[in-house]
């Protein structure tokens with residue numbers, strides 16, 4: 577058995593836009609990638625993280641030191657491909673083992689054409705990002721036999737410096753599905769895998785700004801069939817589908833330039849159809865209601881974030897992945913804070929006081945992460961139920 581991975585993989589360079597350089601080994605595709613470098617503190621779930629469309633144009637550093645232990649499989653995917661622009665880890669273990677394993681992390685990254693660097697001090701990098709804020713970076717994965725030179729280091733720093741800034745980027749329409757489709761898959765169970773919703777009670781129309789599959793599975797599990805529509809679908813087209821509920825998905829980029837989504841959501845909320853938004857969907861609901869968003873210093877990315885429900889004081893440990901947030905000081909009178917982060921007191925949840933519409937900044941679908949705040953999906957179902965009953969009695 578190999579005692580060390582050093583020498584098994586060619587070298588790689590990680591350069592940040594401020595000139596900071598780390599040297600490690602290339603465990604993914606050969607070549608260059610750029611993006612905003614962020615850190616995620618989840619201990620497991622690297623496959624779900626890599627395939628989360630919200631990581632489009634972001635290079636993810638995983639702070640947990642051993643990544644790859646359980647390999648990859650065909651089921652733990654949040655979209656059809658790797659969306660993260662690159663991966664940064666400390667240690668790739670010598671052995672990957674799991675009863676569902678179909679490939680190693682390294683093979684998966686190569687197959688997914690994803691550049692990745694291992695064997696760097698991720699703790700030092702994370703502290704740097706936490707102190708100085710998220711910034712753009714470049715990973716250069718060298719070819720077999722190629723050596724690190726000053727010219728290559730300079731090239732990586734230069735590429736990091738010219739990468740576009742995340743602020744102002746509309747990426748939701750870039751990753752969104754181009755055609756409408758139907759979704760019936762439900763949650764995963766040991767022994768039987770994913771299920772199918774065959775007796776739906778509700779019809780949900782979900783805007784795909786970069787939707788994670790587990791959100792759709794958790795909505796379907798609670799009795800809905802789902803029509804997933806492209807990000808730029810106008811409100812009138814959604815209404816023609818006669819939904820019992822509207823869902824606004826997570827997604828990459830800055831919410832503010834998504835004017836098509838903001839205006840459609842504004843119109844749809846007014847109709848009184850129950851509406852639920854997650855992450856980018858939360859930010860879009862806030863913008864559509866008149867609030868403002870801002871770019872955070874290094875955002876929230878992890879599976880260990882405590883969030884307080886302001887209605888009952890209950891604290892949930894949540895999954896998070898966002899770099900923008902809604903500014904509490906800009907909330908209009910009809911938008912009520914429902915949840916806050918206990919890490920930095922930023923807004924985590926909102927509800928409209930005049931319409932059956934609410935939203936959450938973190939990820940109640942987890943994947944990866946704890947399921948504490950899954951009750952928000954039950955709240956959405958309950959709103960659809962009472963809306964349906966109200967219509968029947970009208």
Ligand SMILES: NC(=O)CC[C@H](N)C(=O)O
Pocket residue numbers: 630825826827828829830831854855856857897898899900901
């Ligand atoms: N996961 C998400 O939906 C992220 C929302 C948005 N792109 C942000 O970074 O804040």
